[in-house]
Amino acid sequence: MSTELKGKTAIVTGASKGIGKALAETVASLGANVTMAARTEGPLKETAEEISKKYKVEVLPIACDVTKLEDLENLVNKTKIKFGKIDILINNAGVSSQYPFHEQPIEDFERLAHTNYLGYVRLIRLVINDMIKAKSGAIINMVSGSTLCDPLPRNFIVYSSLKVGLRAFLKGLFWEVRDHGIKITSLLPGVTDTDLTGKLKEVTADASRLMTTEAIENALRFALTVPANVCPLEIAIINQQTPWTKPVIPFKQEHPKK
Numbered sequence: 582m583s584t585e586l587k588g589k590t591a592i593v594t595g596a597s598k599g600i601g602k603a604l605a606e607t608v609a610s611l612g613a614n615v616t617m618a619a620r621t622e623g624p625l626k627e628t629a630e631e632i633s634k635k636y637k638v639e640v641l642p643i644a645c646d647v648t649k650l651e652d653l654e655n656l657v658n659k660t661k662i663k664f665g666k667i668d669i670l671i672n673n674a675g676v677s678s679q680y681p682f683h684e685q686p687i688e689d690f691e692r693l694a695h696t697n698y699l700g701y702v703r704l705i706r707l708v709i710n711d712m713i714k715a716k717s718g719a720i721i722n723m724v725s726g727s728t729l730c731d732p733l734p735r736n737f738i739v740y741s742s743l744k745v746g747l748r749a750f751l752k753g754l755f756w757e758v759r760d761h762g763i764k765i766t767s768l769l770p771g772v773t774d775t776d777l778t779g780k781l782k783e784v785t786a787d788a789s790r791l792m793t794t795e796a797i798e799n800a801l802r803f804a805l806t807v808p809a810n811v812c813p814l815e816i817a818i819i820n821q822q823t824p825w826t827k828p829v830i831p832f833k834q835e836h837p838k839k
């Protein structure tokens with residue numbers, strides 16, 4: 582185990598499984614204490630115990646729905662009471678949704694916007710003033726490799742456009758807060774083997790094209806251990822054969838029959 586983050590405190594959202602669990606392990610393996618957040622308490626507590634035992638760090642599991650402002654406030658307050666400060670925020674909780682736009686349930690838009698965009702922005706707002714006072718902090722955000730596609734992948738345009746908006750917000754925030762000693766990093770993973778992709782059709786039909794979380798863990802380790810005057814603003818971690826690289830507009834288009 583390494584000690585590069587010993588004495589630091591990290592919050593990881595969506596930490597009970599998938600990429601978030603892997604990232605919580607990464608910060609714990611570097612010696613940081615971790616607050617882990619997700620909605621479902623059972624798996625969250627199990628994962629927290631596993632990480633605490635394995636890396637001999639303090640882990641605080643907090644049930645939190647990132648779509649609810651009061652849950653985010655509780656997450657920040659309880660972390661400050663337990664650990665006294667927040668050095669690292671890893672905004673990761675997210676949900677996916679695959680529909681042709683005209684068939685997408687209208688309530689899906691709100692769920693996606695509140696989880697994948699507002700959840701991130703609100704939580705950053707709740708921690709940023711303490712980081713400004715401390716003149717340091719690192720905010721790592723799970724964006725998506727799909728934001729590199731133009732036009733956005735078919736059937737994912739609401740999900741992906743919210744991630745594009747998030748990516749733009751984070752780039753702007755980088756310029757606003759860098760003079761306060763705060764680092765803002767966006768991670769842009771390709772299609773990764775998690776429960777989230779397990780639910781998608783076509784994209785994951787060929788499992789050999791999926792990547793594991795290992796390269797994303799390495800990217801996080803890199804982002805958190807570069808010299809103090811360096812900020813990796815964006816890191817794209819794309820699998821060589823990511824399904825997104827297929828042409829997204831077919832050459833032969835069908836036109837409505839008159």
Ligand SMILES: NC(=O)c1ccc[n+]([C@@H]2O[C@H](COP(=O)([O-])OP(=O)(O)OC[C@H]3O[C@@H](n4cnc5c(N)ncnc54)[C@H](OP(=O)(O)O)[C@@H]3O)[C@@H](O)[C@H]2O)c1
Nearest residue numbers: 595597599600619620621646647674675772773775776777
């Ligand atoms: N997998 C990929 O290919 C891929 C690629 C690019 C980007 N991403 C992004 O990476 C992030 C993690 O994805 P993943 O593949 O690891 O997903 P996952 O395996 O489905 O895990 C999602 C995690 O987020 C939590 N979560 C979901 N909604 C939440 C909410 N409202 N409040 C709090 N926690 C919530 C889940 O726990 P509960 O359900 O118990 O709350 C779980 O811990 C997402 O932001 C996703 O958009 C994934």
